[in-house]
Amino acid sequence: MTILPSLDIFEKYISNSRDKVFSDINCIFFNENIDVLITSNYLELLEMYFDNNDLIQALIIELSDKNRTVVNYVDNELQNTYENFYEKIYTDNIDSLDCLYAISIGESPNIIHYQYSKKNKQNLNKEFLIFELLISNIISLHYYNFASNTEIQNLIKNVFKLPKKISRILIYNRYSESNYFHFLKHKSIHYFNAITGSNQFRRTEFIRIENDLKQNLGRNLVLKSTNDLTKIHERKILFNNFILTFDHSFNSTIVSEPSWKIDIEIDRKICLSEWNKKHQYFSRIN
Numbered sequence: 001m002t003i004l005p006s007l008d009i010f011e012k013y014i015s016n017s018r019d020k021v022f023s024d025i026n027c028i029f030f031n032e033n034i035d036v037l038i039t040s041n042y043l044e045l046l047e048m049y050f051d052n053n054d055l056i057q058a059l060i061i062e063l064s065d066k067n068r069t070v071v072n073y074v075d076n077e078l079q080n081t082y083e084n085f086y087e088k089i090y091t092d093n094i095d096s097l098d099c100l101y102a103i104s105i106g107e108s109p110n111i112i113h114y115q116y117s118k119k120n121k122q123n124l125n126k127e128f129l130i131f132e133l134l135i136s137n138i139i140s141l142h143y144y145n146f147a148s149n150t151e152i153q154n155l156i157k158n159v160f161k162l163p164k165k166i167s168r169i170l171i172y173n174r175y176s177e178s179n180y181f182h183f184l185k186h187k188s189i190h191y192f193n194a195i196t197g198s199n200q201f202r203r204t205e206f207i208r209i210e211n212d213l214k215q216n217l218g219r220n221l222v223l224k225s226t227n228d229l230t231k232i233h234e235r236k237i238l239f240n241n242f243i244l245t246f247d248h249s250f251n252s253t254i255v256s257e258p259s260w261k262i263d264i265e266i267d268r269k270i271c272l273s274e275w276n277k278k279h280q281y282f283s284r285i286n
Contacts, residue, residue, distance in 0.1 A: 002035040006104035027135045139264045163240040170238040177250040178216040186218035206285035224282035
């Protein structure tokens with residue numbers, strides 16, 4: 001994930017105000033799963049706006065030394081206003097970066113952006129999701145955080161709305177459930193499940209399950225199975241830089257089953273790389 005911080009983010013970073021916002025902004029800047037988009041002219045603007053502030057200069061050096069700065073576009077000239085300049089950096093880079101997020105505390109640029117001041121834990125809005133992930137990499141939500149199954153569905157939909165473009169979706173689930181994911185129909189989905197029993201039974205079940213899943217999730221779905229239950233226990237969904245983990249079956253993640261948890265995480269696709277190693281144990285059955 002890559003962020004494009006606004007001026008008021010940097011302003012808060014050097015304020016030394018020691019309040020929660022200050023603490024959260026520091027956590028974001030020093031979260032090693034997050035990259036920061038800094039173009040040469042944006043750096044010049046920061047130096048000019050903050051009068052070559054030592055804290056900002058040290059921050060940029062720290063990010064650069066850890067290979068956490070992204071420079072996909074070198075702007076040739078400053079725009080007539082900071083707002084236009086900031087918006088241009090975003091629009092010139094949004095298509096080339098997997099997940100780019102313009103973030104601010106209270107500024108409202110004319111681009112898709114996330115304001116810290118709008119994050120709301122009560123309704124689990126997109127601002128809450130983005131900032132909590134940027135701050136700590138993981139959000140854990142329990143059954144008691146939801147008043148209805150519709151709220152659970154809306155949460156899952158909101159997570160999938162965070163990337164501008166969804167990459168291939170990998171679903172790992174011992175069973176073959178799709179109730180919460182009908183809105184993903186026709187996306188590129190690879191579904192990994194478990195089918196045990198005789199070869200004939202496994203072939204018959206594979207055909208039935210694949211037909212059901214394609215009916216609900218679209219013809220682009222690819223199903224692969226294993227008969228080794230040790231290779232698939234966790235219920236995970238991976239896409240872009242996001243990981244959803246359910247500790248109950250998808251169909252049991254409902255308000256009337258008061259014992260489950262959902263984790264939403266981000267990482268640098270390390271988890272994806274590790275799970276890809278399991279793919280050798282899964283295959284189509286025909």
